Amino acid sequence: xxxxxxxxxxxxxxxLIEAVKSNHIAHAQLFVGGSGAxxxxxxxxxxxxxxxxxxxxxxxxxxxxxxxxSKFIHPDTHFVFPLSNVKGDKDEERFKAEILKQWRQFxxxxxFGILDDWTNFYGGEDKLAAISxxxxxxxxxxxxxKPFESKYKVMIIWQPELMHPSAANGILKxxxxxxxxxYFILVTNAADRLLPTxxxxxxxxxxxxxxxxxxKDFIQxxxxxxxxxxxxxxxxxxxxxxxxxxxxxxxxDDNTQRFTEWMRACFKKNYGxxxxxxxxxxxxxxxxxxxxxxxxxxxxxxxxxxxxxxxSINRARGDELKFVQDFSKxxxxxxxxxxxxxxxxxxxxxxxxGSAKMIFLDLSIKIAKTINP
Numbered sequence: 001x002x003x004x005x006x007x008x009x010x011x012x013x014x015x016l017i018e019a020v021k022s023n024h025i026a027h028a029q030l031f032v033g034g035s036g037a038x039x040x041x042x043x044x045x046x047x048x049x050x051x052x053x054x055x056x057x058x059x060x061x062x063x064x065x066x067x068x069x070s071k072f073i074h075p076d077t078h079f080v081f082p083l084s085n086v087k088g089d090k091d092e093e094r095f096k097a098e099i100l101k102q103w104r105q106f107x108x109x110x111x112f113g114i115l116d117d118w119t120n121f122y123g124g125e126d127k128l129a130a131i132s133x134x135x136x137x138x139x140x141x142x143x144x145x146k147p148f149e150s151k152y153k154v155m156i157i158w159q160p161e162l163m164h165p166s167a168a169n170g171i172l173k174x175x176x177x178x179x180x181x182x183y184f185i186l187v188t189n190a191a192d193r194l195l196p197t198x199x200x201x202x203x204x205x206x207x208x209x210x211x212x213x214x215x216k217d218f219i220q221x222x223x224x225x226x227x228x229x230x231x232x233x234x235x236x237x238x239x240x241x242x243x244x245x246x247x248x249x250x251x252x253d254d255n256t257q258r259f260t261e262w263m264r265a266c267f268k269k270n271y272g273x274x275x276x277x278x279x280x281x282x283x284x285x286x287x288x289x290x291x292x293x294x295x296x297x298x299x300x301x302x303x304x305x306x307x308x309x310x311x312s313i314n315r316a317r318g319d320e321l322k323f324v325q326d327f328s329k330x331x332x333x334x335x336x337x338x339x340x341x342x343x344x345x346x347x348x349x350x351x352x353x354g355s356a357k358m359i360f361l362d363l364s365i366k367i368a369k370t371i372n373p
């Protein structure tokens with residue numbers, strides 16, 4: 001993967017490229033980003049750039065090192081990643097080879113995937129994924145060897161917050177004093193869960209979510225969807241490219257109409273309609289349920305912006321804008337803030353497999369009392 005394969009993030013790319021060109025490379029870096037941030041693709045592109053034999057402002061993409069990195073098989077790029085207890089082969093070495101093969105295939109097929117995508121890919125979605133205590137010994141063993149082809153050895157640790165405490169403590173010494181030309185790239189979506197001793201030994205590189213233009217341009221070029229559809233998906237994804245691509249895979253949800261009818265029923269305190277809606281909501285698939293919550297939070301944001309006079313940065317258009325204009329007449333800042341918090345809490349409980357019907361009905365009653373006390 002090259003930097004050019006990743007949309008946006010020009011400032012972060014320039015920072016990494018200049019560090020290599022000036023030979024000021026931190027031996028351990030922590031790529032920090034929220035859920036959906038492209039910190040893993042950035043780490044992969046960075047490793048490719050380090051190994052490239054003819055790099056300029058990006059990897060050349062043509063040399064032997066780039067060719068191997070494009071398939072994630074470069075012998076001097078090593079990976080550590082979380083795994084559930086799904087071992088089905090008594091032969092330890094054969095199992096490691098097979099899971100590494102699956103990891104490489106995952107990176108090729110879903111370069112912007114997240115942890116849930118990975119666990120679904122290898123069939124461990126029903127079990128807790130973690131980085132075992134044995135991995136620290138494997139890391140030390142691997143990095144004790146000299147590079148095979150490149151000047152550099154690169155160790156990418158994905159989701160280090162899921163390391164067993166013994167594994168995390170076990171790599172502290174080598175993380176602080178690695179062998180010459182050995183570089184660690186830790187890729188995390190939850191830096192607050194890392195040991196302070198790990199954070200203190202790394203240089204932090206923050207990878208933000210993408211802006212709307214970068215998401216929209218990328219999905220239009222990749223899929224050729226109409227601009228209107230791309231704009232709706234972009235608004236709902238809120239900078240999360242992985243989420244945007246998943247939204248495109250599903251049939252278009254008519255969330256505008258669903259949200260409008262829902263809020264009207266809440267305002268009128270039409271509890272019979274809300275019960276019916278909760279049944280309908282329960283019948284949606286998980287992605288559609290999540291999307292309605294995300295869409296609803298976005299519409300609350302649009303209402304707040306409209307009420308605050310910041311209409312120039314409103315994303316709503318057409319029917320959405322008309323609804324926001326009407327909705328803002330009955331929603332002040334306090335009501336919007338409380339409704340948004342209720343929606344966010346409901347989304348949290350949905351992610352933890354709560355009953356969609358009960359969550360939606362409870363949420364509806366609380367929003368009804370908020371909008372129309």
